[in-house]
Amino acid sequence: MMDFTDDQLQRYSRHIILPEVGGKGQAKIAGAKVFIVGAGGLGCPVGYYLTAAGVGTIALVDNDSVEMSNLQRQIAHSVNTIGMPKVESAKRTFEALNPDVRVIAMQRRLSKDDILDLIRDYDVVVDGSDNFPTRYLVNDACVMAGKPLVSGAILRFEGQVTTIVPHDGPCYRCLFEEPPPAGLVPSCQEAGVLGVLPGVIGALQATEVLKLILGKGEVLKGELLIYNALKTEFRKVKVPRNPSCPLCGEHRTITELVDYNEGYCSMP
Amino acid sequence: MEEIAADKRINIKGFVCPYTFVKAKLAIESLEVGQVLEILLDSEEASRNIPKSMEDHGQKMLKNEKINDTDWILVVRKERE
Numbered sequence: 001m002m003d004f005t006d007d008q009l010q011r012y013s014r015h016i017i018l019p020e021v022g023g024k025g026q027a028k029i030a031g032a033k034v035f036i037v038g039a040g041g042l043g044c045p046v047g048y049y050l051t052a053a054g055v056g057t058i059a060l061v062d063n064d065s066v067e068m069s070n071l072q073r074q075i076a077h078s079v080n081t082i083g084m085p086k087v088e089s090a091k092r093t094f095e096a097l098n099p100d101v102r103v104i105a106m107q108r109r110l111s112k113d114d115i116l117d118l119i120r121d122y123d124v125v126v127d128g129s130d131n132f133p134t135r136y137l138v139n140d141a142c143v144m145a146g147k148p149l150v151s152g153a154i155l156r157f158e159g160q161v162t163t164i165v166p167h168d169g170p171c172y173r174c175l176f177e178e179p180p181p182a183g184l185v186p187s188c189q190e191a192g193v194l195g196v197l198p199g200v201i202g203a204l205q206a207t208e209v210l211k212l213i214l215g216k217g218e219v220l221k222g223e224l225l226i227y228n229a230l231k232t233e234f235r236k237v238k239v240p241r242n243p244s245c246p247l248c249g250e251h252r253t254i255t256e257l258v259d260y261n262e263g264y265c266s267m268p
Numbered sequence: 269m270e271e272i273a274a275d276k277r278i279n280i281k282g283f284v285c286p287y288t289f290v291k292a293k294l295a296i297e298s299l300e301v302g303q304v305l306e307i308l309l310d311s312e313e314a315s316r317n318i319p320k321s322m323e324d325h326g327q328k329m330l331k332n333e334k335i336n337d338t339d340w341i342l343v344v345r346k347e348r349e
Contacts, residue, residue: 004294013290019325023294 002027008100012054020216026054030100032213033057035122037110037138039086040064041193042128042152044076045202046209051094051101053210058094059104059122060087073195110134112257115141124209127151128202130188132179133260139164139172140257143248148219150208152201155186157194157229159201162220162239163208167248169221174242174249179260197229272330272343274306275299281310281339288314289321292344296327299346304330307342315340 002023004012015021015029032055036043039062047058066077066089074086081089087105094103110118115137119125125147127138135151142149142164149164151172164171204225211217224237246253276299280291288311295305309315319329322344331343 009287009290013286016290016293017286017321023297 002030008054011098011100015053021214025214025216028213028215029054029210030056032124033059033122034124034126034209035059035061035119036126036128037061037134038128038130039074039076039090040070040128040130041073041154041188041198042202042205043086043126044074044090045199046126046128046152046206047090047094047103048076048097049203049206050209051098051103053206054098054100055209055213056100057102057104057122059106059118060090061106061108061110061118062086063107063109073193073198075199110137112137112259115257116145119145119147122147124212125149126205126209128198128205132185135172136179136260137257140247140254142166143171143173144257148212150205150212150219152198152205154193154197154201155188156191157197159197159227159229160224161201161204161208161227162224163212165219165221170239170241171245171248173247173254174245175224175239177242177246194229197227200227200229272304274343275303277306277308279308280314281308283309283314284311285313285317289318292318292322292342293325296322296325296344296346301346301348303346305344305346307344309340309342310338312340315342318342319344 012026015026016023034050034055036047039060047060050058064086066081066084066086068082070077076090076093085107087107091103091105094101125142127135127149129135143166146166152161208219211219222239224239226235243249276295278295280288283291288309292307299305319332322329326348328345328347330345333341335341
């Protein structure tokens with residue numbers, strides 16, 4: 001049984017009161033380690049809410065620095081941290097919110113050579129990346145390592161969330177076997193994004209993470225939740241496992257990680 | 269009335285809602301099903317709210333007694349995790 005300090009008792013009282021959480025659930029949250037890919041539009045709200053919830057260890061990976069154009073949606077950064085690595089800027093914000101949380105800032109780009117080592121000690125991975133090479137690399141690594149992955153994506157007024165539970169539900173490649181050709185799908189930089197949209201999608205991702213940690217409720221396994229902000233409409237699309245998925249199907253052809261970075265421009 | 273032997277006693281005098289219930293709930297969580305918790309408190313509001321919340325959570329209130337001008341004793345049996 002976790003011994004809560006008086007401050008923790010107050011901070012987490014609304015969690016402890018919930019029958020689905022309680023002191024035991026809060027102790028699980030405090031013991032959890034979450035790995036967040038991207039400290040941008042999605043990574044900021046995911047990390048912010050998981051910090052508020054008292055997740056014990058949060059790793060943040062991002063190679064970029066804060067720019068003025070980020071501040072319309074990336075709520076962990078500010079005018080005071082422009083030019084600073086995003087992971088460092090977010091770490092300061094999260095630590096100011098909750099000093100119980102250990103934030104590990106990794107300013108780097110993930111590669112096929114290091115991702116499996118980096119995620120090894122973590123319980124849940126969150127994808128808040130903004131490009132397909134990273135999305136596929138993270139999916140493949142999580143399936144190979146058997147780590148649950150909460151994936152989110154946003155563009156213009158639409159966002160999607162799904163939770164990948166390797167070998168139990170479908171993976172990203174069950175849905176789309178290969179990344180689209182470079183340049184086919186526009187980036188937020190080219191197409192724009194409503195600033196509040198990643199807040200909605202990131203909050204949904206953080207909720208999925210907490211349910212995975214607590215072992216309560218139902219996660220979006222085998223389902224893609226699509227949110228249309230213009231219509232204020234949520235849709236759930238069933239996604240079955242693909243028996244011929246090259247990564248998690250019956251005859252696996254992908255047995256090593258792939259870097260798709262060739263041909264993709266680096267996103268700001 | 270027969271006295272009920274408590275497996276655990278807590279004194280939450282000086283606490284107010286919702287921390288009264290937070291303390292009581294953490295104490296209940298630390299018990300096994302079937303064990304009994306005795307709570308000493310001095311909040312009139314909590315003397316009404318804790319029994320209601322405990323029953324909402326599926327626990328059994330065995331006693332709710334005002335013992336003097338300021339204090340109450342509640343006795344709860346843990347019925348479920």
